[in-house]
Amino acid sequence: MARLILQRLFWLLPVALGVVTITFFAARVFGGDPTELYTPPEATDALRAEIRERLGLADPLWVQYVRYIGDIARLDFGVSFSTNQSVGADLTDRLPATLELGLVGLGLGVLLGVPLGVLAAVTREGPTDFLVRGITLTGMALPQFWIGLVLIWVFFVILGWLPGPVGRLPIGVDLPAPITGFLLIDLLLLGDMERWRLAVLQLVLPAGTLAIATLAPIARVTRASMVEALQSDYIRTAIAMGHGKRAVWFRYALRNALLPVVTLVGVLAGYVFGGAVLLESIFGWPGLGQYALQAIESSDFAALQGFVIYAALLYVLAFLAVDVLYMVIDPRMRR
Amino acid sequence: MTRAPLSWSMRIGLAILGFYVAVALLSLVWTPHDPLSPGVGDGFLPPSVEFPLGTDRLGSDVLSRLMAGTQYNLGIAVLAVAIALTVGSILGVIAGYYGGATDIAISRGVEVFQAFPGLLFAMLIVKAVGPGVVNVILVLSFVGIPDYVRLARAEVQSRRNWPYAEAARMVGNRSWQVAFRHILPNSTGPLLAFTSINAAFVALVTASLGFLGLGLSPNTPEWGNMIARGQDGVMTGEWWISFFPGLAILGMTGAFYLLGDALSDLTDPRRRR
Amino acid sequence: MSDYLLEVTGLSGAFRSPTGELTPVLHDVSFDLRAGVTTAIVGETGSGKSLTALSILGIQPATFVRSAGRIIFDGQDLLALDARALRAVRGRRIAMVFQDARSALNPVFTVGRQLADVHRLYHGGSRAAAMDAAIDALRRVAIPEPARRARQYPHEFSGGMAQRAMIALAALICRPELLILDEPTTGLDVTTQAEIMELLAELARAERLTTCLITHDLGVVAESCDQVVVMNAGRVVETATTEAIFTSPREAYTQRLLAASQLVEGAA
Numbered sequence: 001m002a003r004l005i006l007q008r009l010f011w012l013l014p015v016a017l018g019v020v021t022i023t024f025f026a027a028r029v030f031g032g033d034p035t036e037l038y039t040p041p042e043a044t045d046a047l048r049a050e051i052r053e054r055l056g057l058a059d060p061l062w063v064q065y066v067r068y069i070g071d072i073a074r075l076d077f078g079v080s081f082s083t084n085q086s087v088g089a090d091l092t093d094r095l096p097a098t099l100e101l102g103l104v105g106l107g108l109g110v111l112l113g114v115p116l117g118v119l120a121a122v123t124r125e126g127p128t129d130f131l132v133r134g135i136t137l138t139g140m141a142l143p144q145f146w147i148g149l150v151l152i153w154v155f156f157v158i159l160g161w162l163p164g165p166v167g168r169l170p171i172g173v174d175l176p177a178p179i180t181g182f183l184l185i186d187l188l189l190l191g192d193m194e195r196w197r198l199a200v201l202q203l204v205l206p207a208g209t210l211a212i213a214t215l216a217p218i219a220r221v222t223r224a225s226m227v228e229a230l231q232s233d234y235i236r237t238a239i240a241m242g243h244g245k246r247a248v249w250f251r252y253a254l255r256n257a258l259l260p261v262v263t264l265v266g267v268l269a270g271y272v273f274g275g276a277v278l279l280e281s282i283f284g285w286p287g288l289g290q291y292a293l294q295a296i297e298s299s300d301f302a303a304l305q306g307f308v309i310y311a312a313l314l315y316v317l318a319f320l321a322v323d324v325l326y327m328v329i330d331p332r333m334r335r
Numbered sequence: 336m337t338r339a340p341l342s343w344s345m346r347i348g349l350a351i352l353g354f355y356v357a358v359a360l361l362s363l364v365w366t367p368h369d370p371l372s373p374g375v376g377d378g379f380l381p382p383s384v385e386f387p388l389g390t391d392r393l394g395s396d397v398l399s400r401l402m403a404g405t406q407y408n409l410g411i412a413v414l415a416v417a418i419a420l421t422v423g424s425i426l427g428v429i430a431g432y433y434g435g436a437t438d439i440a441i442s443r444g445v446e447v448f449q450a451f452p453g454l455l456f457a458m459l460i461v462k463a464v465g466p467g468v469v470n471v472i473l474v475l476s477f478v479g480i481p482d483y484v485r486l487a488r489a490e491v492q493s494r495r496n497w498p499y500a501e502a503a504r505m506v507g508n509r510s511w512q513v514a515f516r517h518i519l520p521n522s523t524g525p526l527l528a529f530t531s532i533n534a535a536f537v538a539l540v541t542a543s544l545g546f547l548g549l550g551l552s553p554n555t556p557e558w559g560n561m562i563a564r565g566q567d568g569v570m571t572g573e574w575w576i577s578f579f580p581g582l583a584i585l586g587m588t589g590a591f592y593l594l595g596d597a598l599s600d601l602t603d604p605r606r607r608r
Numbered sequence: 609m610s611d612y613l614l615e616v617t618g619l620s621g622a623f624r625s626p627t628g629e630l631t632p633v634l635h636d637v638s639f640d641l642r643a644g645v646t647t648a649i650v651g652e653t654g655s656g657k658s659l660t661a662l663s664i665l666g667i668q669p670a671t672f673v674r675s676a677g678r679i680i681f682d683g684q685d686l687l688a689l690d691a692r693a694l695r696a697v698r699g700r701r702i703a704m705v706f707q708d709a710r711s712a713l714n715p716v717f718t719v720g721r722q723l724a725d726v727h728r729l730y731h732g733g734s735r736a737a738a739m740d741a742a743i744d745a746l747r748r749v750a751i752p753e754p755a756r757r758a759r760q761y762p763h764e765f766s767g768g769m770a771q772r773a774m775i776a777l778a779a780l781i782c783r784p785e786l787l788i789l790d791e792p793t794t795g796l797d798v799t800t801q802a803e804i805m806e807l808l809a810e811l812a813r814a815e816r817l818t819t820c821l822i823t824h825d826l827g828v829v830a831e832s833c834d835q836v837v838v839m840n841a842g843r844v845v846e847t848a849t850t851e852a853i854f855t856s857p858r859e860a861y862t863q864r865l866l867a868a869s870q871l872v873e874g875a876a
Contacts, residue, residue: 018447026463141535141588143542146562146581153569153578164570234714237706237774240665241726241782242699245691251725255716271452278454278543282566292455293547296462308459312450330716331761 004327008320012313017069019312024068027301028061077306082298087306090291096181097168098280098287102272104203105210110265113215114254117222117261122249124227132219139216145278148209152282155205163201165283170198206283210276214268221264225257232256258329266322273318274311342600348593355587359405368396370403370556379573389575391564397576400556401583407557408587411472412538418476420530423483424519430484431491432514442488445481453478457540461549471550475537486529490522524602531595535588542584558584613786613818614641614702619660619677623669630673633659637677637844639837641786646812646819648829648850650865651839658707660839661788661822663687665704666694681786700730703782707791709774713762719773720746720758726781745776749807768800772807779811787812790822805832826869830854838862 043051052058056067071078077087120132139147148165155162163170168183173195179186184203187196229235230253238252280289288307295303327333368375368386373393380390388397430441448456460474491514494500503517504510544550545559553560558580565576619637622630634656641647651657662668664679664686679686686697706712714722723742724735731738739758746754749772762770771792779787789808793801809832812819821833829836829850836853838846838861846859857863 014443015447015450018443019450022447026459137589137592138585141539141585141592142581143539143546143559143562143584145543145546146577146584149562149566149569149577150581153574157570157572157574233706233708233711236667237712238714240667240698240704240706241729241777242695242697243726243729244695252714252717256714271454274452274455277458278546281547296458296549304459308451308455311452311455315452316450331718332715332763 005320005324008323012316012320015316016309016313020069020072020309021065023305023308024065027305028064072309077309078302080295080300080303080306082294082300082303087303090303091288091306091310093181094286094288094291096178097183097285098276098289099273100182100184101203101206101210101280101285101287102269102276105207105276106214106265106268106272108207108211109214109218109268112211113218114222114258114261116215116219118226118249118254118257120219120223121226121230121257122245129223132223136216136220136223139212140220142213143278144209144213144276145282147212148206148279148282151205151209162204163198165205166202167284167286168199168202169195170202173198206279206285209279209283210272214272217264217268218261222257222261225260226253229253229257255329259326262325262329263322266318266325269321270315270318274314342597344593344600345597348590348597351586351590352594355405355409355590358402359409362399362402362405366396366399366402368399370395370399371554375399379568379576381573382575388579389573391561391576392568393564397561397579400561401558401579404556404558404561404580404583407468407551407555408538408541408584411468411475411541412534412587412591415472415475415537416479416530416534418472419479419483419533420526422476423480424487424526426480427484427487427489428491428514428519431488432495432510432518434492438488441484445484449481453536454540454543457544458547458549461544466549466551468551471541471544475540478540479533479537482529482533483526486526487519487522490525491518494518494521524598528595528598528602531591531598535591535595538584538588538591542580611642612640613643613682614664614820615678615680616640616660616664617678617680619663619674619679621663621672621674621677623671624673625671632842633672634677634842637839637842639844639847641818641820642835643818644816645834646809646821646832647835647837648821648823648833649837649839650823650826650829652824652865654841655839656842657822657839658790661704661790661820664788665698665702699726699782699784701784702786702788703778703784704788704790705771705774705778705792707794708767709770710762710765710767712774713765713770715762718759718761719765719770723758723773723777723781726777730782741781742776745780746773748780749773749776749811751776767796768804771796771800771804775804775807775811779808779815779817783815785818787817787819788822789819791824792821793823793825793828801828808832826866838865 049058056064059067075088077091079085080087080090083090116132116136120129123129152165156164169175175183176186176190176192176195179189183199184196187193187199226249230249232253234256235248235253238248243252274288277289277293279285280287281293284290288310291303292307292311294300295307323333362370373395375396376386376390376394378390378392378394380386380394382389386396386398388401390396391400426441430438451459457474457478460477461471464470464474495518500513500518503513508517541550541557542559542562545555545557545561546563548560548563551557551560561580562577565573565578565580568574568576615638617638619634620632621634622632624630637656637660639647639649649657649660659668659672663672663674664681666686666689674687677687681697681702684693686694689697713719717725720739720742723745724738727733727738727741728735731741743754743758746758751757751769751772757765757769757773762773765773775792778784792808793804796804805828808819811817821828823829833850836846836848836850837844838853838859840861845861846853846857848858853862854866857866
């Protein structure tokens with residue numbers, strides 16, 4: 001198994017190289033001359049040339065490309081001109097916020113979506129199935145940002161039960177110095193229950209939105225593969241041996257039915273941890289998605305390149321994790 | 336073999352899409368108010384007889400904009416998907432049928448592009464090539480192509496050595512004729528089912544781009560644009576500006592999903608029954 | 609008490625298509641299984657023999673709609689039982705060996721675990737004790753290295769080995785009064801087929817099982833069965849002792865079946 005993981009990791013190298021290459025050339029072709037971003041408009045040609053020299057832009061493209069690859073290999077993504085920090089540091093700072101939101105949201109999505117899918121499968125063609133399918137279809141057909149806005153409207157504006165979309169803590173409440181960076185864990189470690197409560201309340205709506213958006217496809221796929229598993233020969237055997245319904249569903253069918261669900265959750269995780277861009281922007285969530293959006297808006301190419309490479313690698317790593325989980329669930333995959 | 340009757344999901348999906356097409360056509364000749372001009376009423380008017388879905392911040396009629404938006408959202412989805420389907424299946428058939436170095440080149444390329452998450456990828460290229468209807472269509476089709484390549488390639492590979500393909504080769508068809516005339520038509524079912532699901536995805540991404548202000552010019556009555564314009568209103572209780580475009584997206588995307596479901600039920604015998 | 613362990617009377621039914629049309633598939637099927645005897649139900653594909661067998665345990669496809677009939681087992685009508693009572697019969701009193709054991713066993717659990725689960729379902733006890741019972745059952749069906757094999761998954765078993773494991777489960781773990789064998793050797797090599805049938809005969813003798821063999825293979829019937837029920841197109845064509853079927857078949861269909869199987873060139 002370890003060998004297979006190594007093999008897969010090795011496989012990632014060409015993909016990673018491709019991603020980096022495309023990003024580099026896309027930035028050069030579409031991004032225009034980065035010198036302009038660092039140069040005041042009234043600068044003299046001499047100053048311009050000097051800046052070009054300093055940025056290494058005077059070298060031939062292939063030299064720049066090789067240097068770029070070298071930098072990336074050392075995980076050096078350059079400096080963001082809007083934050084004046086190294087892009088690597090920016091990404092590291094913002095990663096925990098995205099991970100926290102993603103883990104809670106996607107976790108809820110799985111915890112709700114899988115049972116819903118099972119429920120629909122075992123009541124196939126009945127009213128419950130119909131209802132679940134309606135819910136999942138709606139959840140999948142709605143844009144995430146709109147779900148977020150409607151939740152804000154209902155729970156913050158109308159009902160006033162939950163706080164507004166202002167990030168991880170209410171305005172005026174300071175973030176503690178990061179220990180793990182995961183706010184809920186840090187505040188527990190500090191024993192600061194009051195701020196912990198506030199942080200949880202802030203998390204409910206964005207995580208809830210993410211949960212709704214992810215539970216829909218999860219429930220759908222669970223239902224489909226569960227229906228298939230329930231029609232299989234081995235389930236017929238389990239029933240013929242006198243196993244009860246619940247054992248048949250949850251012990252014998254579900255484990256087989258989970259394979260496609262694992263794939264889907266992997267894809268969703270790659271997307272969610274890459275920064276649910278729109279979600280973070282709506283809820284003022286200071287994560288990677290917001291960072292990427294700001295980078296796009298301000299044409300901050302160093303930041304963008306760093307983010308894109310990070311997101312792409314994460315996506316690919318999510319697929320690797322899926323492969324590993326597959327081997328855990330399905331013995332036929334172990335070699 | 337008796338032809339299975341149209342399933343309810345197929346009927347509902349087609350009916351809804353038919354309605355959207357009708358609205359899009361109608362909006363070309365008539366909308367209650369001018370969708371593009373601000374100040375046809377006061378700003379932030381709640382739904383009333385005069386403005387059934389209210390007015391937005393600039394005093395434009397939400398219903399008129401919603402109707403006109405159908406042209407953009409439906410048109411972009413249909414065209415982008417059509418291009419992706421065409422280009423993707425051609426590349427996929429070539430990779431699957433000829434195999435070898437061609438296949439490796441195409442498949443590796445696809446893998447690299449698939450490493451970029453769809454929405455993010457679309458955002459980046461649209462940002463790079465600039466806004467505009469044509470650019471959005473091209474970008475969205477480009478983002479979709481890898482999936483079609485994979486699907487078409489797998490379909491063709493599984494059928495390449497079937498007896499009727501052998502027979503077609505033996506009677507002297509050229510290889511591209513066998514690939515495109517004899518093998519590809521047998522794969523239209525799965526491809527069409529995926530196309531419908533993909534159209535739903537494209538519709539969502541179009542709205543997302545609009546919401547971020549990346550896709551089309553700000554005054555375009557595209558639904559995502561409209562939701563963005565109403566975003567502030569949500570905080571102050573003027574919910575209708577953002578709410579109704581969301582419902583419009585729900586209907587169209589939902590219809591595409593229903594259609595996709597029905598098509599894959601039709602083409603996958605295991606899922607029939 | 610009658611000599612009959614199971615009596616099927618007037619079983620009729622149809623498949624319902626997605627559009628609701630009914631296609632009749634079983635017509636007034638009646639036969640008896642005598643206690644302590646091996647009865648074969650013989651017929652071609654589509655004769656309704658498997659469907660009848662699955663109906664005994666209530667595991668027929670959901671699209672099958674029964675219109676009439678009773679299946680009396682030990683004095684009670686199985687078709688009238690509620691879910692709980694039916695569960696008490698399944699496995700414990702009537703067990704079934706399926707065609708293609710490799711897909712009839714759950715791919716994501718070890719073979720030993722699947723046997724042990726059923727053992728615990730009936731007898732309770734610890735996991736370890738159940739696993740011991742499972743290994744013991746595998747040993748009795750002549751699976752070499754049963755302890756190691758018990759830790760393997762169905763896909764690591766050959767078709768013949770998987771069928772042995774399935775037989776260990778149905779005959780030795782379940783210890784039923786009636787063992788139904790649904791095409792147990794179809795898809796296996798000829799030599800493996802013979803070994804499996806031998807094993808089944810041995811177990812039936814040792815455990816005093818009443819067995820019902822569903823098959824299309826008259827060769828198998830000749831060697832191992834006492835009674836034969838011939839089915840065709842959803843109807844019972846002929847019921848007789850094995851000897852009578854082979855020496856003096858009364859129905860034209862039975863004769864054709866015999867001729868086609870090339871077992872009785874001289875007799876026909």
